[in-house]
Amino acid sequence: MTMPEPAGARPPGGARRYSSRASGWPVLRTPRWMLAGGLVLVAGLTLAAIPHHPSTAQRAADLRGMVHDLNTGIESCAGGVNDSITALRAIESGGSHDVATAVKIANQAAENCSPANSMPMEDLVQYQAPESLASFHLQDAVNDLVTWGFPLAQRVGGDVATLVAARTQAAVTRASGQLRRDQQSLDAQRARIDRLIGTASTALSAHVAPPPLPS
Numbered sequence: 395m396t397m398p399e400p401a402g403a404r405p406p407g408g409a410r411r412y413s414s415r416a417s418g419w420p421v422l423r424t425p426r427w428m429l430a431g432g433l434v435l436v437a438g439l440t441l442a443a444i445p446h447h448p449s450t451a452q453r454a455a456d457l458r459g460m461v462h463d464l465n466t467g468i469e470s471c472a473g474g475v476n477d478s479i480t481a482l483r484a485i486e487s488g489g490s491h492d493v494a495t496a497v498k499i500a501n502q503a504a505e506n507c508s509p510a511n512s513m514p515m516e517d518l519v520q521y522q523a524p525e526s527l528a529s530f531h532l533q534d535a536v537n538d539l540v541t542w543g544f545p546l547a548q549r550v551g552g553d554v555a556t557l558v559a560a561r562t563q564a565a566v567t568r569a570s571g572q573l574r575r576d577q578q579s580l581d582a583q584r585a586r587i588d589r590l591i592g593t594a595s596t597a598l599s600a601h602v603a604p605p606p607l608p609s
Contacts, residue, residue, distance in 0.1 A: 448526045454600035456524040460532065461591060464539055465605050467518030471543040474503025475580075476608040478554040485558055496558045504551030507543045515543055530594040535587050542583040542607060549576045581609045 448456070478500040484490035509515040519540055523532040553576055557569035584607045591604040 450598055453526045454598040456526045457532075457591075457594055457598055457600045458602050460524060460527065461602050461605065463521060464518070464536065467514045467521065468539055468543055468605050468607070470512055470514055471503070471507035471547050472605065472607050474499075474506040475547045475550055478503040478551050479608060482554045482558055493558055497555045500551050500555035500558065502551075504548045504555070507545075507548040507551060509540075509544060515540075518543070527594060530590065530597070532590060532594060535590040538583055538587045538590070539605065542580065542587065546576065546580045546583055550580060577609055580607075584609065 478496075481490070481496035481499045485493065485496050490496070505511045507515065509519050518536070521536050523536055550573065553569060553573035557566065557573055560566040560569050587607070588604045591602070594600070595602045
């Protein structure tokens with residue numbers, strides 16, 4: 395037997411009513427300090443994303459620092475080449491007859507131009523030009539300087555050692571021709587380096603000279 399519902403339990407139309415009262419569970423709210431921290435973080439990320447444009451003075455300082463580093467990296471190799479050419483000229487002019495010492499100087503010069511034997515040259519191979527100077531393509535100058543030392547200057551050192559030690563006119567002629575060709579390659583490489591660094595120095599009024607490389 396179905397019991398009748400109490401009067402007023404079902405509204406007209408048969409739909410039941412549900413209470414809209416809160417369930418009693420607390421509503422979690424984000425602390426104000428956390429909101430403030432989030433805003434600071436967003437502001438910091440926004441500022442970090444804005445590209446930094448160094449001043450001309452800063453870029454000039456970067457160029458001077460870079461050339462100083464390049465000088466340090468190539469100094470031993472360049473000095474060795476200069477010493478070997480000086481020794482060769484002394485032998486050819488008759489100012490010296492110490493062939494053994496001249497050959498030793500030239501071979502040492504060749505070793506100093508190899509990244510495998512010279513830590514400064516190894517550092518130069520890994521050197522990266524400052525990003526502030528990217529528009530001047532100075533990483534090309536770094537790469538050209540590495541090539542100037544290895545293998546070009548290394549070859550010149552070997553050529554001098556071969557020429558000094560030559561005993562016949564035919565050997566002297568061959569060694570002289572090879573030395574001349576390698577020196578021409580050395581000069582062409584130096585010209586590219588001078589042009590790149592000179593262009594940047596002029597544009598930035600940095601008043602810095604390219605590395606002093608012997609021919």
